[in-house]
Amino acid sequence: MELRELTSLAGVSGGETEIRNAIMKELEAMGVPFETDIMGNVIARKGDSGPKVLVDAHMDEVGLMIVHIEKNGFLRFWPIGVPPSVMVSKRVLIGKDKVPGVIGAKAIHLQEPRERESVIPANQLFIDIGAKSKEEAEKKVKVGDYAVFDTEFEELSPGIVKAKALDDRIGCAILLDILKEDWKGIQLYAVFAVQEEIGTRGARVAAYRVAPDMGIALEGTVCADIPLADKDAYATKIGHGAAISIMDRGSIPSKTMVAQIMKLAKEHNIPVQYREATSGGNDAGAIQAAQAGCPVASISVPCRYIHTPFAVASLADMKAARDILVLFLRSVEGGFRP
């Protein structure tokens, strides 16, 4: 499935139905067997002997949830993984019917000087769907509906794409892609996880079910190679290859897995970079903690402006992440053990 389609589908944490159905349909078309669990994770299988390797990408994206409808038809919402600084003046699509709305605020003419200089907190923002009353609004949306940002997928320049939800549909795209290959010396468990953005909750139960011998999280990750940023604090750089984690708040990757990834990258000329930051966390932490534990690693694609209505990423980095993942898994087939 193309990244364009994967990123266009809705799937805010806990409301992954649309993206999940599309992924299941794709797996059916590919003839890949899968199961689902009580949380909504999709667990696809390939290979039936050798070590159990769980490769995870999360389906959910950041977004908003409608928490209240005002008498005059405006919607109040709560952010899910999105900072308030990036929400004003954005277009959103609400619920499964994709009701269009805009996040408004007082015009600059009416703002006090101090208001112009400060970030408006989420609980003072609202969505305007053009409804004139609560009753009219309730015909189109209800409390508990999710909203996603209305962001079009675009190729800004050859190989550099802009889209919403690149974190982590870029991981889902890679995961679907490697399921096209034949896997023999490993039992591959491809987990399309729910609810990563609100605490790696889907991966936790999926990993418990699988009880893998090792785990790999595929991610869209932080990237600050932008003007005015300290170049010693970029974390990752677009166009410099797949980002390999050294540590984050959720896990410390297996030293032997990381060394194997770096060795294979060097031997096969796959561009890779270290993720030069220790902040953030991903599903690797949940996978590592499952049952009696397992070694983990994270392979990521750098995404600028992550956790905002759009991110920018390089297709070459995505290919590098895919290629190094395949090489690593082949090496496990060939006998590599962490």
Add this chain to the structure above:
Amino acid sequence: MKDLIKKVTEAFGPSGAEGSVREVIRKEIEPYVDEIRVDALGNLIALKKGKGGKKVILDGHMDEIGLMVTHIDDKGFLRFGNIGGVNPFVALGQRVYFENGTMGVIGSERVDDPKDLKLEKLFIDIGAKSKEEAAAKVNVGDSCAFYQPFVDLGDRVVAKAMDDRIACVVIIEVLKRLKDAPHDIYAVFATQEEVGLRGARAAAYGITPDVGIAFDVTRTGDTPKARTMEVSLGGGAAIKVKDSSVIAHPALKNYMVKVAKEKGIKYQMEVLEAGGTDTSAIQMTKAGIPAGCISIPCRYIHSPCEMVDMGDVEACVLLAKALCESSLEF
């Protein structure tokens, strides 16, 4: 026991890189246990078989706080992230060492107001004159520990990584002294406690004990103008009532007190307001495990100069041994 404390505290082992300290401990315990294994998270798990009694975990974590290199700049300075709770005021001016022997010192960018001293302002200088020279010695992702030799002050001793190597020493001593215990004693030298009790969680799941006893350091309230805390250095083994991660199993806690009284072992009660321990990870295993903790009083925790009292250490060994020899019916 001081020689053992020196050996174990001076071993290298920030969270996630416990290989060196694990080998030091493995050599110490090998003659005294029946089985040894290393699990998927790197925990060193040793079984000293009993006579069909309970499965008992004695847990102490091997890992220490440290720093991880996140970036090497063009001039060869290293930027880092913290492994566990590292205070920038404590870190500034310290020496650090890497597993391959590379040494470095911690310097700071210009900071006009001390309040602005954050870890992001600090860097490690390994004496390299260029990025290439630095990269020949260390890699992004390498971790380092504070460098401070063990110091013997008489009744009290000072070292880096007393948190939690002193607990490892207590457990090693118990394994050495324990003869014919009724219970299967699983000594768990756990990894990654400082970053979230991760090793103990996996180990406890793998073992599924009947009883869990964690050993960790706890702070004291006996230094000048210290924050209130009943525990004092030299006050004996500290029996945990609670910390911010766990309420010790009340019956097990009371049983520890009973055994200490019966055996005349000096003890004090510990209520720790901030800080978590492996006790919590063990307690939350599967459908729940009765878990408690014996704490070793320690001053200057999470500094390279952590101080313990030898009398307290001995009291902890005696209490742990007495518990292992008792019925553990509580």
